[in-house]
Structure formats: structure tokens, C-alpha cells
Amino acid sequence: MTCPFATNSLLGSLHDAENDPKTTKSANGHSSPNMLYGEYLQLDQLLNCVKPASEIYGSELVHDEHLFIVTHQAYELWFKQIIFELNSVKTLFFSEEQRVNFSKDKYITVFKDPKAIETVLQSEKDPSLCDLVQKWLERTPGLETNSFNFWKKFEDAVHHQIECVKFQLQYETEEKKKIELEAEYEQKVKTFESLFDVERHNNLVARGERRFSHKALQGAMMISLYREEPRFNQPFHVLTQLTDIDALITKWRYNHVLMVQRMIGSQQLGTGGSSGYWYLRSTLSDRYKVFVDLCNLSTFLIPASEIPPLTEQMKQRLSIRQDSEETND
Numbered sequence: 029m030t031c032p033f034a035t036n037s038l039l040g041s042l043h044d045a046e047n048d049p050k051t052t053k054s055a056n057g058h059s060s061p062n063m064l065y066g067e068y069l070q071l072d073q074l075l076n077c078v079k080p081a082s083e084i085y086g087s088e089l090v091h092d093e094h095l096f097i098v099t100h101q102a103y104e105l106w107f108k109q110i111i112f113e114l115n116s117v118k119t120l121f122f123s124e125e126q127r128v129n130f131s132k133d134k135y136i137t138v139f140k141d142p143k144a145i146e147t148v149l150q151s152e153k154d155p156s157l158c159d160l161v162q163k164w165l166e167r168t169p170g171l172e173t174n175s176f177n178f179w180k181k182f183e184d185a186v187h188h189q190i191e192c193v194k195f196q197l198q199y200e201t202e203e204k205k206k207i208e209l210e211a212e213y214e215q216k217v218k219t220f221e222s223l224f225d226v227e228r229h230n231n232l233v234a235r236g237e238r239r240f241s242h243k244a245l246q247g248a249m250m251i252s253l254y255r256e257e258p259r260f261n262q263p264f265h266v267l268t269q270l271t272d273i274d275a276l277i278t279k280w281r282y283n284h285v286l287m288v289q290r291m292i293g294s295q296q297l298g299t300g301g302s303s304g305y306w307y308l309r310s311t312l313s314d315r316y317k318v319f320v321d322l323c324n325l326s327t328f329l330i331p332a333s334e335i336p337p338l339t340e341q342m343k344q345r346l347s348i349r350q351d352s353e354e355t356n357d
Contacts, residue, residue, distance in 0.1 A: 118157050158318050168247030169345050178250045181336035183224050189334055190216050240321040252325050253335050257346035267322050274317045285309050
């Protein structure tokens with residue numbers, strides 16, 4: 029892997045300089061472009077971070093402890109990289125409107141370092157990635173009630189599909205098939221009522237079962253159904269990548285749970301005062317997914333034949349990628 033910062037000539041000088049003790053310093057104390065490879069990566073400082081307690085307090089170094097420290101330090105470095113990338117993505121969705129500060133501050137008392145406390149407080153003021161994605165989805169073209177009005181058309185299509193199941197149910201004579209249709213009908217009604225009823229949706233958000241605003245969920249659904257349109261193709265891939273983030277974090281948590289169970293069992297308390305294994309296991313549920321609404325979009329998909337057709341004006345709007353002035357349909 030090559031360094032994106034360095035040119036080929038600079039990389040060559042970094043590696044060549046390993047055998048050359050001569051390095052130059054600028055007036056501010058920083059190394060010039062022919063700095064040593066080890067200096068550039070600060071390897072002395074990095075590699076000296078491994079300090080096993082068994083070596084300090086025991087008679088000899090325990091190999092498993094050394095592996096434990098190196099593995100978890102690598103985790104922390106990757107977490108740092110992930111946070112760095114997420115923060116850069118947040119700037120793409122940045123909004124001047126900032127969310128209201130939380131009044132609860134008991135978790136802040138855990139931190140003693142003023143810099144850490146400042147970071148936590150600042151994180152409350154800044155919109156999260158989830159907040160910014162929602163605001164972006166709420167601006168999805170086609171949701172306007174005075175324009176294409178996708179949500180009304182989608183609701184009509186769903187009700188038509190449910191009525192078809194009800195019609196089949198009324199004229200079904202085979203008992204087993206009738207029972208299956210009844211279950212399908214009841215399930216569809218229950219599922220889509222929670223989608224179209226704003227109050228029910230808000231109750232699910234309050235219980236932590238959903239996260240997106242109702243308008244943002246509409247935007248995500250429209251992008252998913254019309255993903256083949258040029259203007260929605262890239263946004264659909266963005267939504268897919270967001271669900272991948274949740275999936276990969278859940279996978280990492282699962283592997284971490286197995287490691288904790290294998291190393292300390294299920295009855296030991298965690299180092300942070302939690303219930304250890306049982307707490308970590310609980311984090312595998314949907315309540316800990318940031319983009320759970322995107323993961324559940326497939327629950328509300330309808331057959332392609334039932335998807336509301338686009339008007340000519342809406343096709344024109346979605347045939348280009350850049351934003352344009354709103355056009356009434």
C-alpha cells in the first residue's frame with residue numbers, strides 16, 4: 029500500500045533514507061521531505077505502546093497478553109480511521125441547523141480529561157451522520173404533494189395489492205389455502221398500517237424500533253423502488269453502503285462477543301462495569317443498528333408491476349443527476 033501523500037520520488041527517498049543517518053530539519057523542527065520512513069510513521073512511539081503488565085509485574089512476558097494488547101491497539105487504530113472517514117462524510121450532508129443539546133450529562137462525569145469532555149459536548153452539538161442522511165432523504169425529488177406525490181401513489185398501490193389478497197380470500201374454497209391467505213392479509217394490513225400511519229410510526233421511533241423521520245423513510249422508499257433511474261442510482265448505492273456499515277459493525281460485535289465468552293466466560297463483569305458478555309450480546313439486536321430503517325426497507329417492497337409509473341415530467345427530473353429547479357407534474 030502506497031502513501032497517498034507522498035510522490036514516488038518522496039517514497040523512494042523515505043526508504044533510501046533508512047540507511048542514511050543524515051536528515052535535515054526545518055526552522056520549525058519538522059523533518060524535510062527526505063525524512064526517515066520510521067520518523068514519518070513515528071514507529072518508535074507506536075511500537076513502544078505495547079507494555080504488557082506481565083512483563084512489568086511478573087517474572088516473564090505472557091505471550092497471550094502481548095497478542096491481546098496488539099490486537100486491541102489495532103482495533104483502536106481502525107476505530108480512529110473509521111471515525112475520521114465518518115466525520116468527512118458528515119461534511120457532505122452538513123446543515124447549519126444544529127440539534128438541541130441533551131440535558132442528561134451523567135455520562136460526562138465519567139471523563140476527567142477536559143479535552144475528552146469538550147469532544148463529547150461538541151458531538152452533541154454537531155448533527156450525527158444519521159441526522160444528515162435523514163435531511164438529505166427528506167429532500168428526495170418526487171415527495172412533494174403538489175408534484176408527483178409519490179407517497180400517495182405508493183399508498184394507493186399497496187392498498188390495491190391488499191385488496192387483491194382480500195378478493196382471493198373471499199373466493200378461496202380450499203381450507204388450507206384460505207388459512208394461508210388470511211394470515212397473509214392480516215400481516216400485510218398490520219405491516220403497512222405502521223408505515224402509513226404517522227402516529228404509529230412516531231411511536232415506533234419513540235420505542236427505538238425505527239430511527240428515521242416519516243419523510244426520510246418516504247425518500248428512502250422512493251429511491252429504493254426507482255433505483256434504476258439515473259438520478260437515484262448513486263443515492264441507492266449510498267443507502268446500500270450505509271446498511272453495509274451496520275452489517276459489518278454487527279459482525280464485529282458478534283466476533284467480539286464470542287471472544288469475550290471464550291476468554292472470561294459469561295458471568296464475569298465487564299471492565300467498564302457492565303454485565304460483560306450479556307451486555308455485549310444485547311448489542312447484536314436491531315436497537316443498536318443506526319440505519320435499521322434502511323435494513324428493513326425490503327419489508328415494504330411491492331411487486332414491480334404494482335410500482336406507480338412515473339409521469340413524463342418526473343421521468344425528465346430523474347433522468348439527470350444534478351439538482352434542478354422543481355417542476356410541478
